[in-house]
Amino acid sequence: MTITADHAATHATAAPTAPAASLLSARPHPAGHERVEVVRGARSGLVMMVAVHSTRLGPALGGCRLWHYDTVDDAVADALRLSAGMTAKNALAGLAHGGGKAVIMAPDEPLDADRREAAFLDLGDLVASFDGSYVTAEDVATGSADMAVVARQTSAVVGLPEADGGHGDPGEYTARGVHSALLAVLPRIRFASPEGLRVTIVGFGQVGSRLARMLVEAGAVVSATDVNPARRAAVEELGATWVSPADAHRLDTDVFVPAGVGGMLSGTVIDELRCLAVVGPANNQLAEADGGDRLAARGILYAPDYVVNAGGVIHLGSPGSSREEVLAQIDALGARLDEVLALAEAEALTPSRAADLLVARRLAA
Structure with a gap:
């Protein structure tokens, strides 16, 4: 593992500089990861990192999140966990990509426009140092406009604005895939359709809000919440019911949908859930390794x-695929989930362990 600091050019159009002195030299090598870089951007002064878990199937692909962490250790741990999750996600999705992730540690105060631009120029330099083995994209609290800034420093970025020839916001595609997976779950909890289905969505951002709209239009009874209370108006405007973030997981519901940041399903939360199924877009939902067993x-x-x-x-x-081909792949996620659940039933495994087994088989092929 290489962990460095003060890695960035001194102006927007300069080539990336070589990494400088170690920022976290005392940290142990993360088992299973190919490469990790932790740097402090010269322009922004923000600590940021890229973790590449695997390039077994191709260049690592995974988004960049901008988030506040109490310590650098916490941020590194999140990057390591998320990048490993991307390896699994890309493998089961059938993509020719491995898994990686970028994290920028947000300061306590909001970023103004100039410092935000500086941060993503710094990130561009960091991504460029991976020589194509890591491709970044948007994630939590980042967007296509940020990726356009990254693209000034490296071509190893996707999700640029459509006006710039990019893919745009992937939120609608993520929501579509979640909807496909949820439909696949319904027969297993004795529902023929979403009509009358009680759904609780925790996280009302780009994905959660789109999913909520799809479900409301299909006749589901949706409750939703978010850590940002300003989103209450959007929830109620949609015809959904706002619930307290602290109490959402205790609500009587049929399907619980974690749609915010990861780690929500702690042992305590699992013990307090009052639902038939958990189907959601948040990454790394299980806070502990035995979470799948506890749910089962x-x-x-x-x-x-x-x-x-x-x-x-x-x-x-899927840059070479048509929109129709991409949508067909996304709509097939329900069938992929069926495959996972069928394997779990056949082998007496939890769904988590069955999915991990399918990932291992693809990586070994």
Whole structure:
């Protein structure tokens, strides 16, 4: 593992500079990861990192999230976890990509436009240093406009604005894939359609809000929440019911949808869930390794997140495919989830373990 600091050019159009002194030299090598870089951007002064978990199937593909962490250790841990999840997601989606992830540590104060631009120029330099082995994209709190800034420093970026010839926001494609997966789950919880289905969505961002609209239009009874209380108006305007973020997981519901940041399904939350199934787009939903076992013990059907939320990465990772071909791949995520659940039943495994087994088989092929 290479961990460096102060890696960036001194102006927007300069070539990337070589990495400087180590920022986290005492950290142990993360087992299973091919390369990790942690740097402080020269323009922005923000700590950022890229973790490449695997290039076994092709260049690592995974988005960049801008998030506040209490410590650099916490940010690195998130990058490592997320990049490993991307390996699994891309493998089960059938993409010729491995898994990677970028994280920028957000400061306590909001970024103004100039510092935000500086941060993504710094990220562009960091991504360029991977020489094509990592391709970045948007993720939590980042967007296509940010990727356009990254593209000034490297071509290893997808999800640029459509006006710039890019793929645009992948949110609608992720939501479409979640919807396909949810439909695949319905027969297993004795529903013929979404009509009358009670769904609780935690996280009302680009994906959660789109999914909510699709479900409301199909006749589902939707409750939703978000850590940002300003989104309450959007929830109620859609015809959904706003619930408290702290109490959402305790609501009587049929399908619980984690659609925010990862790690929501802690042991405590799992014990308090009152649902038949968990199907959501959030990455790394299980806070502990035994989360899948705990859900199964409670009789709650869990749809592994990296199967459910692959719609966006299919959209971004299929540059040579037509829109119709991409949509067909995304709509097939329900069939892919069926394959996972059938294997789980046949082999007496939890869905999480069955999905991991299918990933291992693809990586070994």
